[in-house]
Every structure is written in C-alpha cells, then in structure tokens.
Amino acid sequence: MSLPPPRPVLGVAASLSGQPWAWRGGIVPGDGLDGRGADDLLQHLFRTRGADPADFARLKSPTLRDWLPDPSIFADMDVAAERLALALRRDEAIVIYGDYDVDGATSAAVLIRYLRSVGGKVGHYIPDRLLEGYGPSAGALVALKQAGADLVVTVDCGTQGFEALSAAKLAGLDVIVVDHHKAGTALPDAIALVNPNRLDEAAKAAAHGHLAAVGMAFLLAVALNRLLRTQGWFASREAPNLLDLLDLVALGTVADVAALQGLNRAFVTQGLKVMARRGNIGIAALSDAARLSRAPIARDLGFALGPRVNAGGRVGQADLGVRLLTTHDAGEAAGIAAELDRLNQERRGIEQDVTDAAMRFAGDAAAGCAVVAGDGWHPGVIGIVASRLKERLGRPAIVIAIQEDGTAKGSGRSITGVDLGAAVLAAKDEGLLIAGGGHAMAAGLTVAADKIAALAEFLDQRLAAAVTQATAHRHLAIDAAVAPRGLNAGLVDVLETAGPYGQGWPAPRVAAGPFQVVDARIVGENHLRLQLAGPDGGRIKAMAWRHGDSELGAALQGAGHGAGRRPIHVAGRVKRDEWTGGDAVELELDDAAWADGR
Template sequence: MTPALDIAHSVSGQPWHWRGGVIDGLSGSFQPDDLVTGLLLSRGCARDEIDAYRTPTIRSFMPDPSIFRDMDQAAERIVAAIRAQEKVTIFGDYDVDGATSAALLIRLLRGLGLDAGYYIPDRLMEGYGPSGEALVKLAEQGSSLIVTVDCGAQAFEALQQAKDAGVDVIVVDHHKCAAELPVAHSLVNPNRLDEEDGAAHGHLAAVGVAFLLGAAIVRRLRDTGYFDSRAEPKLIELLDIVALGTVADVAALHGLNRAFVAQGLKVMAAQRNIGINALLEASRLDRAPIASDLGFRLGPRINAGGRVGKSDLGVRLLTTEDPEEAKAIAAELEHFNEERRAIEAAVTEQALELGKGQDNRSVALVSGKGWHPGVIGIVASRLKEKLHRPAIVIALDADGIGKGSGRSVAGADLGSAVLAAKDTGLLMAGGGHPMAAGLTVAEDKIDALAEFLDARMADDVTRARGERALQLDAVVAPGGVTPALVEALEEGGPYGMGWPAPRIATGPVRVIKADIVGTDHVRAIVAGEDGRSLKTIAFRAADTPVGQAMLSAGTTRKLWVAGRAKIDDWGPRPAAELHLEDAAWAD
C-alpha cells in the first residue's frame, strides 16, 4: 500500500496536495478506466459528463453559433461577399492564434469558391493589431470586406478610418473588450461585456471563434441552396488548424476547446494539411502528435516567423497545397526558431537579473533597451515561472517607446489590469486576456505603470501565491513509471491550460547519478527501495532548489520527487521518464 505522503514544505517551499482521490500505483495494479475516471473527476468534470469528457466530440460541446452577438450578421455579410465574388482580405495577428484563424477562414472560403487574400502586419514595423493606414490601403487596393482575426477589439481609431474609407470590417476576436466597442460592421467576441449566452465560451481562442463563424457561414449557404450544385466543404477537416491555435494560445482545455483539440489531433494524425505535415517533419516528430507537441514543438516554430523572421510565413505554410513550398517554409521557420532561441536566452538572462530585486512587487516588470520585441512574451513566461508571479517584459526602442508583453498566474487577471492602466492614460495601447497581455508605453511612464499594476493586482497575486501548492494525481513506485502508465494517463487528455496534465510522485528514492546537460537541465537516475531505477530530468533547473537537491543528494540521502511522466523518444526503444517539477527530502 501507499506509504503516508505528507509533504508540507518541499525543497522549493511549497506543500504537496492531492488534486482528487489518491490513485495507488505502487503495486502496479491500476486499471486504466478507473485512472481516467479519477483524472476527469479531479479536474471538475461532473459524474454525468464523464462519457462526454472521456471522448469529447464537437457534437457534444458545440453551441449554436447564433447565440453570439453579431454572429449572424457577420455570416450574412461574408455570404454576400461569396455570392458577389467580392475582394475579401483576412487581417490576422502575427502569432499562432492569428495565423491559424486566418488560415482557417482562407481555406474555408476557398472551399466555398472565394479566393480571399490575407494581410499579416510586421511585428517590429507595425506592431499588434490593425492600423488605419493598413486598412485604408487594403480598401484602396480593392478590398470591400476585411475580416480581422485575433485582433481588432481595441482598434478604435483604425476601424474608424476604415469606415471613413468605405470598407466593411468584421472583427473576430477573443481579447478583453472595453464597455465601448469600436465601429465595425460586426464584432464577434465571446468576451464582449454585453455578451450573454456566448459569454460561457469566453475561454475560446480566436481560432475557435473563427470556426464558429465558419459554421454559421456554411449553415447560411446550406439554407439558401448554395450547395445544391456544388460540394459542401467539410469543416471537420479544419480542426487540426483549430487545435494548433487553441493549444498554442494557451486557451483553457475544457468544454468546446477540449473537443476542438481531441478531434483536431485525430485530423492531424490523418495528415490532411500539407503545411502541418512539413512542420512535423521539420520538428523531427515521427509519431502521432499529442496536445503538448502543439504547444512546445509546432507553435514555437510558427511563432518564430512573426518574432524574428517574416510575419506571414505561418499563414503561407498552413494554406499552401504545394509540398515543396511547404517543405521550404518549414525549413525557414526552423531556422528562425533557432535564431529565436539564441536571442531569447540573452534577453532572459538580463531580465532575470533585473527581476531579482523585485521581491516586494506583486507584478515583476522589467525593461531594457535593445531587447528584441519578438521574444519578450517568452521571456515574460520564463520570469513568471522563476518568480511565481505575473511578469511584464518591455523592449524599449531608440525613441523611448516600449513594447511590452506580460504573462500571469492563475487567479490574477492581467488583461483587465492592463486595460485599466490604459484607461488611466498610462499606456499608449494595451489589452489581452486573464493570462496574457500586450502593451505600448512611453519610457517615462514605466515606473508609474509598475506602481499601478502592483497596487491593482496585489490582493489577487497574494491570494494566488498563498494558494500555491503542487497538485498530485498519483503516487507510484519508480518501477511503476512505465510507458503503459503514460499511455493510461494520456487517456484523460488532452491536457493544457485549465486541464492540467497529471502529476505523479515517486519515492523514497536515492540519486544514483546526476549531472547538468544542455542549457542548465539537471539529468538524474534515481532508484527506489527495491532497486528499480527511473530516469528523470529537471529543465532549466541547475540553479533552482530542485536542481540543487538532485545534484547534492548523493546516494545516501533519500528524496520524494514529483513531476510529469513522459515517453522518452530518443532511446533505441520507448521508455518512460519523469520530468521533475519538485522534490522533498524523505529523511
């Protein structure tokens, strides 16, 4: 039976709690069905929803698109453009959610007989969201309808200029909205403050909202006999794109998003999208992808185009039908991703040094001249992970204008705080959602911004940090961490934001061997009391309490270790390993 495991204070200073009922795997007698049920229940799934969550389908979770404000009029306007063969441009953000949203609508419109164009702004030269100059230029080039995706909810001046130029603009977004909305033909966003039934779907990424718009378009065309003489496109075949954007944008994987990702992974495994296939090959993934691959392998490569390369590469890759072009674009993105990693490492080192002196702040805010704006979002994530609080990283240009990106912790709404800072005049621009935000700020207002955010978010951050604990799903003997266990745990997925991957504890163990590999990763072999061993790795942990504990334990002191069980793809045969997140002394 499981020995008592009561960790009140780990090496990283946090308690270990059970997420739900304890699953005893020490004897190796777990039953996959029982394990999956426990995982689902512990993540908030009601007992009467077990079947729907175990095998999430679009049919089970899909709402009627018409519940969203402006959805029907947006669909009607696009249908009119299809029938009249108008010139339509999809205006997308330069990140993965923007690229996938744009690609989804472009591929759908192609299937409906309209060859839409696209416009992706340059991150460095144009910044986030639609500018009036870009929208007016598209109108002058003949576009009578522009659809912005993953941007536009705060583009007041730009959309007014577009209206004055006589072009219709439909906004498809998911970012926080102000009480007043910009002028647009339609604004479809579950996070509108006046949204009612659709507000239950505020966790959707923009690509999910775009999919619902696609469903509304197809339904309208079907109702009016458009498919009497032509084949109806299969929206379901675009779910690989929806899954990629949803996971990469760190959207909560419950409800409809869960179905999007579960079904999208099946579509991806069928290899229907030439561009995604090329990206999988470039990332050297030779098995069917799982949800984490979308966030850690595919997403960063598509993002690299917008961060340090060409902003339209993602859309081009996801919409091409030419295998050779797809292979060339994927190779280019791989190159840009390597470049991004080098830039990111340099900025992260400087940002972490600046962040060390901010223990008294509820929000870590650092800035630097010469920092590459394309990597500040990733650096903010690194800062958040190290400091366990929201973090904002600002890159200042030669004119003293800062582009900032922030990441938050669960329970602390950074997007609302940034909008409030904008309303008080501290920001030139800003917006986001609870877990992430972007902003533009003058250098002379950075200190005031830091004070404002510190005061506004103090209570929420204090509460979130006070509730910080490592949540465990199972305790397993080292020898019980096997590929079979990993496969059983995956049955409770897909995992991601809002639906955390299972975390297991094992021990007591002795550290047989430990060393530092790669970029400060701590690799170790541990063994249980029965002598059976397990390979572990703690990423970017050489200077952390966890890494130091593994390196200093030797073969005499015993530890409990906790983390995520994964399949090691690099050996001659599949084996299981533990990706460490924490450790606690057992003696």
Template sequence: MAILTNGYVCGVEHSLSGRAWRWRGGNVDCAAADEAGSAELVTQLLLSRGVSVEDMDRHRSPTMRGFLPDPSIFADMENAADRLAQAVLAREAMTIYGDYDVDGATSAALMIRVLRMLGADPGHYIPDRLLEGYGPSGEALVRLGEQGSSLVVTVDCGAMAYEALDMAHDAGVDVIVVDHHKCSSVLPRAAALVNPNRLDECDEAAAHGHLAAVGVAFLLSVALVRKLRARGYFADRAEPDLMALLDLVALGTVADVAALHGLNRAFVAQGLKIMARRQNVGLSALIDASRLKRAPVCSDLGFALGPRINAAGRIGESTLGVRLLTTEDPEEAAEIADRLDALNEERRGVEAEVQEAAEQQLAAQHNRAVVVIAGHGWHPGVIGIVAGRIKEKAGRPALIIAMQDGDDGALIGKGSGRSIPGVDIGAAVIAARDAGLVMQGGGHAMAAGLTIAAEKLDAFRDFLDERLSRDVERARTSLTTTIDLSLAPGGLQPALVDTLESAGPYGVGWPSPRVAVGPVRLVKADVVGNGHVRIIAAGQDGARFKGIAFRAEETELGQALLHGSAGRRVWLAGRAKIDDWGRVPAVELHVEDAAWAG
C-alpha cells in the same frame, strides 16, 4: 499506494519549492482507482478536473458533436455570417487581416481555406511586428479598401481598435472582427464583432471565453456554411468539410495557451487525429522540419510546431505562417518550413540574450508584486517568451518591455506580460490604459501586451502594485503542488502512462496528471543541456527509473537533487512520460517538485 499524513500527500507540508502537496480536486485520490483498473483511474482523473458524474461519458471521449455549441448564441455571429455570405454570393473582394502569432496565422489560414472551398479568393494581410505593431492599422485598412477589398475580416485582433475601425468605416470598408481578447464596455465600430469576451454576451456564450481566436473563427465558419445552405448555395456544389480544418484549430488553440476544457478539449482531441493524416501540405512540411518521427501529440503543438510559426512573426517575415498553412504546393511548403526552422534557431539566440539581460535586473524587483523590466534595444519579438521565463523564475506576474527610440527621439516601449493563475494581467493593463498610463494595451487573464512611454514606467509599476498586490499575495500563498496519484517506483510502467494519457489531451485548464513517486534515493544526478538536471532514482521495491528536471540547475530543487541528496531518501513529483529512445520503451519522470522523506 496512497500516503496521506495530516492532510498532505506523502506528508509533504513544505517541499523544496515551498509548496504543500495536496490531492487534485480535494480528496480525490487516484491510487485506489489505479488498483481497481484503468477505467476507474480515468474516471477519477475526470472527476478531479471538475467533470460531473452525469457528464462523464461526454468528457471521456470529447467529440465535436458533444461540445460544439450553436454559433448563433454569440452576439453578432448572425450579422457576421450574413455579411460574409453576402460577400461570397456577390463575389466581393475580401481580405483576411491576421495577427503575427500562431493563433493569428491559424485563424487567418482557416478563414482563407473555408472561403476558398466556397469559391471565393480572399487575400490576406499580416502586419509587420516591428513596423506596424499589434492590431489593425487604420492606414492598412483604408489601403486594402483602395485596392478593392470591400470587406475585411480581422482575426485575433480588432476588439480594441477604435481609431482604425473608424478610419475603415469612413473609407467605406466593412470590417468583421473575430477576436477573443478582452473587450471594453464600448465596442469599436464594425459590421460585426464576434468575441465571446464581449461584456454584453449571454452566459452561455461567455462560458466559451477561453476559446482562442481560431476557435471563434471555426464557429463563424459553421455559421457561414449554415447561412449559405439556407440560401440554396450548395444545390449544385459540395459543402466544405470543416472538420478537416480542425488540425489548424488544434494548433492555434494549444500554441496560444488557451484552456483545454470543454470545446477546446474537443477541438484538440479531434484536431490531432486530422493532423496525423497529414492532409495539410504546409503542416506536413512543418512536422518534417520539426524532425518529428511520429504523429504529433498535444505537447508538440506547443513546443515544436507553434514556436516555428511564431518565429516568423517574432524575427522574420510575418506572412510566412499563413503562406505555409494555405499553400497546396509541396515544394513551396518545404521551403517555407525550412525557413521557419532556421528562424526559430535564430530566435533562440536572440531570446537568450534578452533573458540574460532581464535576469540581471530581477533582483531590483524583489519588492514588487508584478515584475516590470525594461531594456533599450531589446528585440520586441522575444519579450513574450522572456516574460514567461521571468514569471516562472520569480513566481510572480512579469512584464518585459523593449524600449526603442521613437520618431521624435522619445523612448517608447513595447511590452508583453505573462501572469500566474488568479491574477488577471489583461484587465490590469486595460485599466492602466484607461488611466492614461499606457498608450495602448490589452490582453486576457494570463497574457497582455502594451505600448508605453518611458516616463510612465515608474507610475505604471506603482499602479500594478496597488491594483494587483493582494491578488498576487493570495495566489502565491495558496500555491500547492497538486497530485493525482502516488505510487512506488515499480508502478511507473508504460501501461500506466497510456492510461493517464487517455484522459487527455492535457494543457492549461486541464492539467496533465502529476504523480508522486517514492521514497527513493538518487543513484546519479548531473547537468545536461541548458541547465537540465538528470537523475537516476532507485526505490525500496528494487525498481529504478530515469528522471529530468528541466531548467532546474540554479533552483533550490536542482541544487538539492545535485548536491543535497547523498544518503537521504526523497519523494519526487512530476509527469510520467514514455522514453522510447531505447529498444524497449520505459517510463521517465519529468520532475517538478521534491521533498525529503523524513
């Protein structure tokens, strides 16, 4: 059933969240495709996500063969592979220097596992978030050299580490940087710097700027194996099975909220297959600790597995993630996974306290294009999560800054930001750093981190307003709820969900299909859990279904569902998911928007 009135899906020009409902991809309506069959529905889903007719087969089933580029297209890739090959052949001592989040942990674990397969025995170094902060420390790099490492590979960090890499160079330590964060026109001194977001990249390589660091590390591994193959290294030894490491690539890609199109979609699609085999002892233990009773799906990487590894870097021991993902000891893996699970519970409590305090300041930011909230004593390990929540609540980019007393008594803030589509927060923070408003800073379009002195906060807020106000206004006024399929309640069947999922995996840049269902009346609406609104809806066709609007209790949408729907029919928009708690699988709707039906 397709309903289009005056160009709006279901006639919704102004929903309860203030959005117009439009077909995704313009005029692509999947309703007719649904009637034609599942294959045609998948075709329409791919078309609405920008896939050309000529490229349909490749995207229908994303494989590594179909999407993996030649690594040599990336600047410095050959230099990096040459230097690593030299180190493997000469049995040099090496250290992998990672970041403390999931992308950093998976990138480091992947490089460690590849080098072990090649006969090397690399060490690893993960900085402490509180004591050392983000990025390579010059003191740490020099110390690693003094301890014997002639080569250090930084992963998920280093693109802006000018001073640290200068110190390493002066100490005779070669550093290869493997990163994906934004770069400046002047690059730091390194043996090689592999990053698809270098400003001097060719167009073909720059098209892969959406890769997470773990994806870049995988490409370097491919280049390294190719170098060693050319030098006859595998004449008497087996080549490493790099495809077996795609479970790590998938986890880091999804948990870092990298856009799931092109190569990333192939990484995740194939990586989930590898993960289902549970060959990685640490990942297997983490799946058990997450209480998953089935093979992980894409959303589990972002909401179950990723947060547990992140908890180590946020409030625990930063090396736990890498240790878990590289161990071959099941007992050690189970012990670390249980520790990560406990840290994740602790993290939730700390996060709730900071979020409550941040929300108390939100009203004072109503006239700002970018929300910048600071608090003394806040735990810097949770500010990124809170920034994401505040962004959703405010509908604008948000930066949360944890202020701490510096060694000299001055207040210094560690900040983390999250943005909305169309507003590049990473570039703005880099510009603020270049203007002398922040001490350190960088990131990418949707996320950024910084260090700032307390006395610069007001000037920083003004700078962001001046730079980003037009982008924010443009992004907010063009907000729509995009719909892939409209149907009556009776159409919410498990077979439909299976068809929709077959066009996945879904994530940022490759959004999960959103369906419009209705019109319905609400039979029941109540609050469960942490402010979730649960409903039972009934349609004119006699069908009923369950739905839930997450964290919606205090929103206009939630209040309307709870109190304003008596006797009124409503259209619901959201994601159709399988509810397998009962004896017979049914479909529930994860409600994201709603509108009154006349």
C-alpha cells in the same frame, strides 16, 4: 465541524524547493469515486480539474457532436455570416487581417482555406510586429480598400481597434472583427464583432470565453457553411468538410495557451487526429522540420510547432505562418518550414540574451506584478521572456522593450487566478498606456517610456491582493502517488486517456518513491538528467529541465554521492521515453524531497 486537511502526499511537508505536496484540489484519491481500477483514477482526474460529474462520459472521448454549440448564440455571428455570404455571391475581394502570432496565423488560415474551398476570392494581410505593432491600423485598412478590398475580417485582433475601424468605415470598407480579447463597454465601429468576451454577450455564449480566436473563426465557418447550405450554394458544388480544419484549430488553441476545457478539449482531441493524417501539407512540413516522427500530442503543438510558426512574426517575415498553413504546394511548404525552423533557432538565442538581462532586474520587481524594461531588447521575444519570469517569480510579469523614439512595447503573462488583461485595460483607461489589451493570462501594451514607472506602480497596487490570494497556499499539486515500480507504461496510458492536457486542464503530476539517485549529470542547456532506482526493483530516468544550476539540482546531485547517500521522493510528469521506445517511461521532474525523515 470541518474536517482536518489531508496529510501531505508521501508525508512531504517541505520539499527540496520548500513547499508541501498536497492532493490537487484537496481531493484524496478514492474519496467517493465510482468504478474500479483505471476508472477510479480517470474520475479522480476529472474531479480535481473541476469537471461536472455529468460530463465524465463525454470528457473521456471529447467530440464536436457533444460539445459544439449553435454558433448563432454569439452576438453578431449571424450578421458576420450573412455579410460573408453576400461577399461570396458578389464575388467581392475579401482580406483576412490576422495577428502575427500562432492564434492569428491559424485563425486566418481557417477562414482562408474555408472561403477558398467555397469559391471565395480571399487574400491575407499580417502586420509587421516591429513596424506596425499589434492590431489593425488605419493606414493599413485604408490602403487595403484602395488596393481593391471590399471586405476585411480581422482575426485575433480588432476589439480595441477604434481609430482604425473608424477610418475604414470612412473609406467605405466593411470590417468584421473575430476576436477573443477582453472588450470594454465601448465597441469599435464594425459590421460585426464576434467575440465571446464582449461585456454584452449572452450567458451561454460568454461561457465560451476561454476559446482562442481560432475557435471563434471555426465557429464562423460553421455558421457560414450552414447559411450557404440553406441558400443553395452547394447545389452545384461539393460542400467542404469542416472537420479537415481542426488541425489548425488545435494548433492555435494550444499555442495560444487557451484553457483546455469544454469545447477546446474537443477541438484539440479531434484536431490531433486530423493532424496525424498529414492532410495539411504546411503542418506536415513543419512537423518534419521539427523532427516529429510520430503522431503529434498536445505538447508538441505548444513546444515544437507553435514556436516555429511564431518565429516568423517575432524575428522574421510576419506572414510566413499564414503562407505555410494555406499553401497547397509541397515545395513551398518545405521551404517555408525550413526558414521558420532557422528563425526559431535565431529566436532562441535572442530570447536567452533578453531573459538573462530581465532576470537581473527581476529581484527588484514589485510583488503584485513584475514589470521590467530595457533598451534594445528585441520586441519579438518579450512575450516568451515574460513567461519565463512568471514561472521563476510565481507572479504576473510584463517585459518591456524600450524603442529609440521613446515609446515601448510590452508583453505580459499571468498566473492562474489573476486577470492581467483586465488590469491592462484599466491602465489604458487611466491614461497610462498608448494602447493595450489581452485576456486573463496574457496581454500586450504600448507605453511611453516615461510612464513605465507609473504603470508598474498601478499594476502592483491593482494586482497585489489577487496575487496574494492566488499564492497564499503555495504547494505542489499531486494527482497520484505510487511506489517506484508504479511508474510504468500502464500508468502512462491511463493518464493519457484523461488528456489532452494544457492550460486549465493541467497534466497529472505523480509522486513516487523512495528512490536512490544512481547517476546525476548536467546535459544540454543546463538540464539535469537522473537515473533513479527503487527498493522494489523499479528504475526510471528523470529529467529536471533548467535545474542544472538550481538549489534543487545541487541537492539532487549531492544525493547520489558519498557514504551518506539519501533516499528521495520525486514528483513530476511521467511519459513514455521517446528515445528508447517500447514500454520504457521517464519522469519530467518538478520537485523532490528527502524520504528518510531527516
């Protein structure tokens, strides 16, 4: 006989946004946990994120020693390392061909910095997003060969580069592909294809399919370093410290929204420590430009540093990110960081215009996948806009910018449980796309404008069932519930111990109450700032981002006025208040509910 479902958290069966509050994963805190106090909460957080109890100890302090696999388990890894070692011995000209986003820039930077540190002659090539599009092109690879390149390593791209790699082989250019995007049954003609998402990958390697390309680039550096050591390469030179590259790995992993599980948790945990030492002057300059005055946390990589690196590829010069992350000149780093900061401001304005336009079309979008398109939309911001639509609609979204020549560039984002990358590859196989690829949570494509409607219908039919299943039991997942005074610095410290948080390892959401709304006002770009007070003396500041004009925001503002002021429960992420410092905390509010039973 099955047990009845647990009662809604704090009795909230329907919040102000119309959803129940339920314990994450259906696991009630205290149910079968070992230990006492803070350890209870930590183990609860691990369990609700699907961790194996045998991994609890190494999850608490993730290290490479505990999580790093032997790179040789990946298909073609040793072949790639051997070809690079040969290039070093022959003093060949190596070019790292990267994608124009953060994962591409950091992947390129990892290999460039490593290869230069061991005496390699290495440069980079980053295609222009608007003029060349995603991935390696035949023209660019042949031109690199003609300019003297002996070996090209593509990073964060290349798995679908069939035509380009065939042209490179014909021109006599060796190419290694280091990627993580979905592969089909056919593979491009490369010297080596290092990608955990190959269909022919062994189970142990395929288990690392959640790695970003920068993680695979680091593993290639590990494999090459080991090979060079056995070949006596370091007999007369100092071996580099590979751990110094982890700040780049952490940045690319978080910014590419890779699942923070397994090895990725070690990459980010240790990479943040390296970043705090400010050894990479490019990242240090970017942190200064972003006005980060404290040690970085995982959120900073996704919301402060990543968007600035991306801005070069979106609305500026494509290789600015790689140049910043590989320079050893402090003056150059400061100049590039300032330019990226300026471009990011420009990008935000363009993004808002496209978002507003896309939202107007979103109401008519299909249930399985929202596909919206517009003339004149800037292709550099469509990925961000797709993410905004996905958040607002609760289903996968693809935003398409139609070009003057009748082709269109699209970028998509998905929800947990719906594999968008596989659907895009299927659309390509059906002849609906000129090009396309991606992974479960994100994808890119090129489509003829007159096939957009057919593409939308295909994706809707393919994804509708998965979306229905993923959203069937919509609720707000809660990890802990406390009285108002329980929202304190001690709770924040315990929660941070189970970090870093991100995709696949969500930040804990805490429910608390009851509170009275003491003050509510609109601040900044349509955000709602609240001051909350509890009957036990607990007081806290709360921010409801982008809820200044939402129904939830209106209800919260109304709760603080008049004789009929109503108490509320709140739910969100509690963190230290960076503005006031000390032990003050604030809540990033996700939802609220009436606490008076009416």
